[in-house]
Amino acid sequence: MxxxxxxxxxxxxxxxxxxxxxxxxxxxxxxxxxxxxxxxxxxxxxxxxxxxxxxxxxxxxxxxxxxxxxxxxxxxxxxxxxxxxxxxxxxxxxxTGTHSGDWQKSLPVLARALGREDRAAAVLARSRAVTDEARAALTPWQGQRALVVWNSGGANRDLYTVLGPKDWTGGLLQDLGFRLVLPGSPDPTLAEGYRALSVEALGALDPDVVFVVASGTNTPARAASDWKASALAQRLRASRAGRVYFMPIQLVGRIRGPIATELTTREIRRQLGAR
Structure with missing residues (x-):
């Protein structure tokens, strides 16, 4: 293979x-x-x-x-x-693997091609259990208004692509009990994102918690540094409460399968202190 x-x-x-x-x-x-x-x-x-x-x-x-x-x-x-x-x-x-629920549909198809249907059923069951366990551990966060964004840094460090529930990352966070913050209608020109916003526009959304995915060649450390250097970003309620979290695109945006679901869920729990 x-x-x-x-x-x-x-x-x-x-x-x-x-x-x-x-x-x-x-x-x-x-x-x-x-x-x-x-x-x-x-x-x-x-x-x-x-x-x-x-x-x-x-x-x-x-x-x-x-x-x-x-x-x-x-x-x-x-x-x-x-x-x-x-x-x-x-x-x-x-x-197709970029959207919420995609791998759960693809895995049985691949399993049939490989003659491993029983293994696929076990993987799906384990993934549901992992998500259920994490949702219970994140009870204090249930219903919190979460803004999930990509940021590629560099010349675009003040531009954020908001992710909605159809995106793999946004969908996972919604499954864990967060309420996604979405700015109006989606932009049809963005194949995977929901809408691109300037850092100024994020202020109008004022979420309870922000998850920043360092996309492209950006890193969580650089994304965090850019966020902390932005006076506008620091005005957000989430910033003032210390509820802004930074994650790598490779883990939370490129793998997007059952193993990634488990690893990403574990990382979210770790960063939020919900072990």
Whole structure:
């Protein structure tokens, strides 16, 4: 099997399948093309097969892929332009994984292709249990008005993309009992976000709690530094109460499967002190 991206890898690992090849997000700048990839963020400890790095998850090296002779290639529909070429190398499944509830639909499909339906049922049951347990631990936070945003830093450090309930991250936080703060109607030009707002516009929303996802090549530390340096951001009630939390996009926005659900839920509980 080849996993094109962390989302595909999450799905395969959750079903007990180890890949022979792996494609990573280009933003991470992995340079180990054609060699065993050992540094897979958040999922690497679960990988025992030393998969070869095949390049960009959306534009992998087809020659290298063919040399691995995979039985199946698993990826996301971002790679749809490459689907005909990928499918000539091996049967290929490309899933939509960015939205809340996507992996729960994709996992049974992949499990049927692999003959692992029982494993999929167990994974789904465990994920529901993890979410239920976390929601109970987060009882003091139930109904809190939460603003969930991406921020790429740099020249766009004062621009925040608000995430709604259809987004994987926003949907997870809503499942945990938070009430998402949304600014009017969604922007149809944003494929995955809800609406992009300036830091000034965030003031009108005045949420109880803010979750900032450091997107692109941004980091939680840089996002936190930019937030603390913004006088406008510091006026928000959440800032004054010390209820602004910073998280990495790789964990809470790129993996988006059952393992990521558990790891992200654990990180949210840790940061909120709800262990």
């Amino acid at each position: 080849v996993a094109l991206g962390p989302h595909a890898l999450d799905l395969l690992l959750s079903l007990g399948v180890q890949p022979v090849g792996y494609g990573e997000a280009a933003q991470l700048g992995v340079k180990e093309f054609g060699s065993p990839i050992r540094q897979i963020k958040y999922l690497g400890s679960r990988v025992t097969s030393a998969p070869l790095y095949v390049g960009d998850r959306f534009k992998p090296n087809l020659e290298l892929l063919a040399s691995l002779k995979p039985d199946l290639i698993v990826g996301e529909d971002f790679a749809s332009a490459a689907y005909p070429a990928l499918n000539r190398v091996a049967p290929t499944l490309l899933f």
